[in-house]
Amino acid sequence: MTPGVELLEGLNPAQKEAVETIDGPLLIIAGPGSGKTRVITHRIAYLVRACGVSPRRIIAVTFTNKAAREMRDRLQQLVGAQADALTVGTFHAFCALLLRREGESIGLPANYSIYDADDQLSLIKQAMELAELEPKRNPPQAIRSVISKAKSLLMDSRGLAQRAETYFEEISARVFHHYEELLARNNAVDFDDLLMKAVLLLQEVSEVRERYQSRYQYLMVDEFQDTNVAQYRLARLLAGDQANICVVGDPDQSIYSWRSADIRNILSFQQDYPQAKTISLEQNYRSTGAILEAAQNLISVNGMRLQKGLFTDNGQGAPLVVHEAYDQEEEASFVLGEIDRLVREESVKPGDCAVMYRVNAQSRALEEACLHRGTKYRLVGGVRFYQRREVKDLLAYLHLLHNPADEVNLSRVISVPPRGIGAKSMQALARWALDQQIPLFTAMQRIAACRSAGEPCPVALPSRAAKAVADFATMVDELIASSANTRIVDLIDQVLEATGLRRHIQSGEDRPDERWENILEFREIAQEYNAEEPADGLATLLERISLVADVDSYEESEESITLITLHQAKGLEFPVVFIVGLEEGLLPHSRSMESEEQLEEERRLCYVGITRAQHHLYLLRAFRRGFMGSTGPTVSSRFLREIPGHLLTAAKREQSVKPASKRSSFGARGPAIDAPPAPMPVRPTLEIGDLVRHSSFGEGVVTDFVASAGDHEVTIQFREDVGVKRLLLSFAPLEKIEG
């Protein structure tokens, strides 16, 4: 028997074909729950075990570190220790490594820093000062986004200046130019640079390109619909003329266009590789028929779309539950109440349940409800660990030790703790450094040298400040010297003591215990890097930390429910899913309602959420929701209307447990005094989720609403003894109960 042939067992024909097609370009269109990961991992294992390809020659690129880790784990099971020789990682991680090894050939020193969004912003503000632009009139955030878009299209500041179409782009190009220089001076790159410089490197330096092309014979790209132009170019450069490139994606799950992801890459792929084979995986193994049907109906509203015929052999399953809560507190308590009930009555584990939302701010109400009820939960995202102030401060010191040219991190730590070097002194120092054409930190070292030699200070500084600067430079120098031969954890301890950071945190007013806990947690993480060479250990630690997302640290647990944004939920699946906040302005988000493209992306986001569910799906909405301190009534999401009514059912009545007083106090028709005018024209009639009273049937919930021949047909779920009724709006004696 051919070795590795058992890897094909249990695959459907399309999956099998995808695994066996190993040479030449291959595009796999993989619907949700179609066994995509299985196909990718089996394909790699097949290459290794059946085709005898050395694992060193295979590279698989994923979107998140978590996906990479999962893939590696699965491959370990399929090919054992050989999995270690595979290259599996995110685009950014691969580029970071490539640049650290080969960057010198395009003038990038190996000890470069990676700047995150915050660092970028502070550099952009500096660049704006140099370009003499008012940050008030030109929001730095917006400029950053223009720069980032340009870079993801592989444009530098010259390119942007040439192709600028608006005044704002022209301004941005001017800032961009200074920004590039500042990055170079700080020996730093931003996220987009990782990709752009890697492309530049492979394009310009043929020796390196050929080496990598001949090393990697087989290339796979996961989540291809979320790649941007730079990433796609990189993939093509790596694939070379051999073109054993396999890309896997689903255009309907493209939700990162705001980060310059470009679905058109799928079209480009077919143009760039006309001989490419396309395989569609259409059988869904994850969800019930009802869930899949709802998802398909929703997504089919999108205009620009490749039709797909998803199907499942799973049963129809339970209908989707829609519920309108009074406010976000009641929404949260409904969710938790329902989870309790499922755990009690249907042997569901809390860990099987996930609550998904559009924006992180929505997690607050849910967290509070969990705390109140004693429900264990795991929050994915939120305030990121590495973004916490104390952790970032410590990291900034480590960055400075690794790359003393890094002035963003230098400025960050110069006054943490306060050591008598204020803004004025820093300004004077910076001016002098610029004058002397030396880096800021070198200027500080000069002052230290002058002082110890008893010479006068070359910069006009108050003597206290001059001493403080000299002490600081000496301290950092000592730490740098020590970093070359100290284990990471010991280095961290030295930094905490020498800089006074430990005392600063522990004697601080602001939750000192919690903040110190975070430092200790960071210390734990760093411990894992001890095995490596000390100097290299610092480099890898910093690199890894710069490139991890929070979803990466997500671990499954049986007792805790999961709170997660819709974006982060991509690639995950749960038996029970609650999607909350199905309201106009939230899902779809108000910032995405300007253009049809953005709206379609919101719809895809909703689609991603729905297709995460295996057995039970709940679609929730709050009638009133607070935003930015104030609170106002909401309008039901159009997405609810785009799901056919026969798939939906209203939540059982007793679930809405809020005391009646709260409801009635708002008043059925009374003017909403504190409510801002609704941003969207409210439908003059009824909407899905509305509560109505019928003169003979009693109270009910609208579950469907269709226009028909000059009238509207409403489907209403009444009390259990009455059941579901279809009524024509113009005839039915219906009264809306509220809002």
Place this chain on the structure above:
DNA sequence: TCCTCATAACTTTTT
């Protein structure tokens, strides 16, 4: 130089 208090401005989504 550093800290406190007020106010303004804002919140998509993340490698």
Place this chain on the structure above:
DNA sequence: GTTATGAGGA
């Protein structure tokens, strides 16, 4: 209901 910024006082 937050977090970033600024003025003014110690």
